[in-house]
Amino acid sequence: MNKDVVNKSMLAAAGILVAASMAFAKFPSLDFGRSSKKSADVDIYQTGRIRGGPTLQSGEYKVVLNNNSTTPEIGFYQNGKLVAEVPAKLVDQGKKINETKVYYDTTGADTQVITQMDLSGWRKKVVFGKNNGGARSTN
Numbered sequence: 001m002n003k004d005v006v007n008k009s010m011l012a013a014a015g016i017l018v019a020a021s022m023a024f025a026k027f028p029s030l031d032f033g034r035s036s037k038k039s040a041d042v043d044i045y046q047t048g049r050i051r052g053g054p055t056l057q058s059g060e061y062k063v064v065l066n067n068n069s070t071t072p073e074i075g076f077y078q079n080g081k082l083v084a085e086v087p088a089k090l091v092d093q094g095k096k097i098n099e100t101k102v103y104y105d106t107t108g109a110d111t112q113v114i115t116q117m118d119l120s121g122w123r124k125k126v127v128f129g130k131n132n133g134g135a136r137s138t139n
Helices: 002-025
Strands: 037-044 048-050 059-066 073-078 081-087 089-092 101-105 112-118 124-127
Touching: none
Parallel strands: 048 112
Antiparallel strands: 037 059, 059 073, 073 081, 089 124, 101 112, 112 124
16 A cells, blocks of 8 residues: 555656646746846838937848946847947837837938837837937947
């Protein structure tokens, strides 16, 4: 009888381990802390200078939020290469953004100025400006 109880206990423990490993396998990016990196794909349809920063040519970019410092920064990557890094302000929208949009200021300049981005799936819009610190281009 004692042997039977031990066998059943070992079988139950094995079942729990299998169930736990399956649960974690479904969530490989499980993050118990505050995530400091978030990304989105963005199509910039017209060449534009980021307000307070460098000029980006039209094309496809992966936008990556680096929220590790006191000022959040947005990195613009093209073909896996960092082409610009810009300080930004994140403004909570209270709900997830449904559609990616890039906003331009066209007043008083020959070049389009990118002022803001709404990124699909994010809860915060990204606002660029001179008051956000210095931007830099890696070109």
